[in-house]
Amino acid sequence: MAFWMEILISALLVLAGLFAIVGSFGLIRLPDPMTRLHAPTKATTLGIGGVLIASMLYFYAAEGRISAHELLITLFLFLSAPVTALFIAKVHLHLRERPDTLPKPAEGADWASYAPDGPARGVRPGADSAEPAPVDPKQEMPKP
Amino acid sequence: MITPMISAALIFAFGCFGLGLVLNLWRVLTGPEASDRVLALDTMVINAIALLILLGIWQGSAIYFEVSMLFALVGFVSTVAYCRFLLRGDVIE
Secondary structure, rough: HHHHHHHHHHHHHHHHHHHHHHHHHHHHHHHOOOOOOOHHHHHHHHHHHHHHHHHHHHHHHHHHOOOOOOHHHHHHHHHHHHHHHHHHHHHHHHHHHHHHHHHOOOOOOOOOOOOOOOOOOOOOOOOOOOOOOOOHHHHHOOOO | OOOOHHHHHHHHHHHHHHHHHHHHHHHHHHHHHHHHHHHHHHHHHHHHHHHHHHHHHHOOOOOOHHHHHHHHHHHHHHHHHHHHHHHHOOOOO
């Protein structure tokens, strides 16, 4: 194994460990649930990305085979991390917050997550003439 | 074979992810809200996947990738199911 490859793999592993410790420490340290959501979903995902890249490089350097498993795991984890973050944020919004305890998302607008059968998604304000899309209340997204 | 430098980095990463797992466990035990506990459990799953992949590098074996893939799938599904249960009172309606 080439020496620079060793250095690269070791640096990636150390960096991944530091990111993981930052994420888990943030989960302990940050004051309220909406900020606590940031640390694990971002820093820990970066940490595991570093581990997966290090694993790909190691197996390529040590045994000369390119393994696609890591790519699959990376793809799945990076797709599922935002979805879980959204779900946990919705749990917090609906169980612990009220619309008047939150900042307004925009002038004259309200949080779509709280609307009972709310403004149809995909319809921008001002496009009222459009046929409202059928709304599934289970799949509401907060407006940006 | 694992060279000494990679071995030291692996041990460092093992320690970091293990310490992270302990910190997450603390949040699971003391989390003031249910959403905190779900988030900490999801982070524990991710840290466990990282530990499995590190073990795979340590042993030079590719068998741990399937295990970590299954862990990722089950962790995601369980997090979503728990959140749906908290939100709707039911998992499958």
